[in-house]
Amino acid sequence: MAIPLELQRTLQLRPLGISEGQVLVAPLYPLTVSERNQISASESGLPVVELPLDRSEVMRYLRGISATLFSAQSSGDFSAGFTASLLEAIEAQASDLHIRLLTNGEPCHLRRRIHGYLQEALPLDVATARRFVTWAKQKAGLDSSDHLRPQEGRFALQANGVTVEFRVSCSGQTDGETMVIRLLDPRRRLSLKALSSNAALAASLEALVDLETKQGGLVLVSGPTGAGKTTTLAALTAALPLDRLKAVAIEDPVEIRTTGVDHLEVDAEQNLGFAELLRAVLRQDPDIILIGEIRDAETAEIALRAVETGHWVMASVHAGSVLETVYRLASLLPPSYEALGRVTLQTRLRAVINQL
Numbered sequence: 001m002a003i004p005l006e007l008q009r010t011l012q013l014r015p016l017g018i019s020e021g022q023v024l025v026a027p028l029y030p031l032t033v034s035e036r037n038q039i040s041a042s043e044s045g046l047p048v049v050e051l052p053l054d055r056s057e058v059m060r061y062l063r064g065i066s067a068t069l070f071s072a073q074s075s076g077d078f079s080a081g082f083t084a085s086l087l088e089a090i091e092a093q094a095s096d097l098h099i100r101l102l103t104n105g106e107p108c109h110l111r112r113r114i115h116g117y118l119q120e121a122l123p124l125d126v127a128t129a130r131r132f133v134t135w136a137k138q139k140a141g142l143d144s145s146d147h148l149r150p151q152e153g154r155f156a157l158q159a160n161g162v163t164v165e166f167r168v169s170c171s172g173q174t175d176g177e178t179m180v181i182r183l184l185d186p187r188r189r190l191s192l193k194a195l196s197s198n199a200a201l202a203a204s205l206e207a208l209v210d211l212e213t214k215q216g217g218l219v220l221v222s223g224p225t226g227a228g229k230t231t232t233l234a235a236l237t238a239a240l241p242l243d244r245l246k247a248v249a250i251e252d253p254v255e256i257r258t259t260g261v262d263h264l265e266v267d268a269e270q271n272l273g274f275a276e277l278l279r280a281v282l283r284q285d286p287d288i289i290l291i292g293e294i295r296d297a298e299t300a301e302i303a304l305r306a307v308e309t310g311h312w313v314m315a316s317v318h319a320g321s322v323l324e325t326v327y328r329l330a331s332l333l334p335p336s337y338e339a340l341g342r343v344t345l346q347t348r349l350r351a352v353i354n355q356l
Contacts, residue, residue, distance in 0.1 A: 089183060092114060
C-alpha cells in the first residue's frame, strides 16, 4: 500500500490492504471526510473503508512505525524526530500535546487534543519520552534538570513557511512529570463563517460585530477547556472594524495575536492580574476590551462597569451552558455591586456563545 508513514501516524491508523477496489484501514478514531480523502488520494483515488480492529493491535502497529520517526537516535540527534512529531500534530489540527513521564515503569504516551478531546498519538518508550521532554524544555529555555518545579516557556518552528509558536508548561507530580505543549498555529484562525456550518448562526455572529459602540455591550464566550473559546474570540476580534476602533486584549497568556489589537499579558510576578490591567486599559480610551477569562469578583465588577460606560467587552467564562454562563458571572459579583451588576447583565448582555 502507498499510504505514507507520516499520514498513518497523523491519522492514527493501520493499513489493512486493498480488497475489491477499496482501501481497508483500521483507525484508532473515526475518520472525517477530509481524512478519508487524504487516504484515497494516496491510493489512486480508491474509496476508503474503515474496519474494526482491536485497539491494542493498532497501538502495537503504531508503536512499531514510531521508531522510524526517531530514526536519528543512532546518531544521537533526536531533534528531527521530535520536530516531525510536532509538525504531524499541526497537520492533525491538534490544539495541545500531552506527555506524562511516570516513575513506575508504565509506558509513556504522547497524546493530542483534537476537537476538545485527548487522543493517543505516539506510543513512546520511557527513554525516548524523557528525551522528548528534555528537548522541549531546552527549546523553550527552561531548566531541563528540574523535574519538580512548575515551569513555562515558548519556542517556535517553521511549518510550510509559517512560524508556529509552541507554549510549554511542565511540572512534577507524585509519580513522575507531566508536560503540555500548546500549539499556536496562525493558520487555524477562522473567519466567522468558518466557525459554524449553520448559515443562520454565522449570520448572527457577523451581525454581532457590527457594533454600535456608543451603547456598549457584553459578549460572553463559554465552554470547557479545549472547546475553542480562544479561537472564537480571535475570530470575533478579527472581524471587528479595527481601522476605526481601538481594541485591547488582556490574556493569560497571549495566544493568538491579531493585527490592530493591543495585546496585554497577565504577569502574576509583577502583580499584573486581569483586574489591574483592566483598570489601566480603561484609562487608554478603548472602544472594545477583550478579556481572556473572567475568573474573579474584581475583574467581573470592572468589566461590567466598563460596559455601563459605553464600552464593548468580550470575554470568556468557564461554564457548561448559556444559562450557567450568566449565573456564573452573576455569582462572581461582590455584594457591594451585586444589585447594580445584575441590572447591567439584564440590560447590556448582547450575546452568549456556548460551545462544547
